[in-house]
Amino acid sequence: MGDLRGQPGLASLLGACLCVACASPGKFIWVDEYRPPAELLGAYVILPGDMLSIRVIGQEELATRVRVQPDGRISVPFLNDVEAAGKTPAALGEALQRALRRYVKSAVTSVTVEESRPSNISVTGEVMRPGLYPLEPHAGVLEALASAGGLSQFAYEDRIYVLRRAKEGEPPLRIRFRYQALSRAEGQGATFVLQRGDVVVVE
Numbered sequence: 001m002g003d004l005r006g007q008p009g010l011a012s013l014l015g016a017c018l019c020v021a022c023a024s025p026g027k028f029i030w031v032d033e034y035r036p037p038a039e040l041l042g043a044y045v046i047l048p049g050d051m052l053s054i055r056v057i058g059q060e061e062l063a064t065r066v067r068v069q070p071d072g073r074i075s076v077p078f079l080n081d082v083e084a085a086g087k088t089p090a091a092l093g094e095a096l097q098r099a100l101r102r103y104v105k106s107a108v109t110s111v112t113v114e115e116s117r118p119s120n121i122s123v124t125g126e127v128m129r130p131g132l133y134p135l136e137p138h139a140g141v142l143e144a145l146a147s148a149g150g151l152s153q154f155a156y157e158d159r160i161y162v163l164r165r166a167k168e169g170e171p172p173l174r175i176r177f178r179y180q181a182l183s184r185a186e187g188q189g190a191t192f193v194l195q196r197g198d199v200v201v202v203e
Helices: 010-023 089-100 141-147 179-183
Strands: 051-056 064-067 109-115 120-125 131-134 160-164 173-177 199-202
Touching (some): 051 089, 089 109, 141 179, 141 199, 173 179
Parallel strands (some): 120 199
Antiparallel strands (some): 051 064
């Protein structure tokens, strides 16, 4: 994963990630206890910046293309802003379908991703080169730390976290790792795969 810190448009995204990291709650779950939702395993997760195509079968006038706003929401005809980030396209389609049935009887809605935001990982805190780095397929926490130059001399090796979007209205999950276990490929951390939108934080 190469360094992207100098590329246009990424500074604001990094700033947002840093704000999430600083505001994260104190609660956490150890990676060996973490069980990802079954519906998200291997699924594409919508993030701010993605361009979506939304169709309502038989109601072409309701078709729209919309970009996910920085706050994770989208604007859809007949509806107020709808939370999109953190959902799969199928889950968002079902949510829109339920909401639209107040206006369109038997609405059947489909959502496709026309353009995805580049897949990057933010690595912050006590690392040598904090920044945004490309997310390679199947990359784990150790690869992200290596891209950021490794831990700084002030880092706590048992205070490595991945911040991950939770359900709507809930704070991000804080999944905790030990560096020693990562470097020895021990436990679930060895097979933990980073997702789009994750933030790696080292305290």
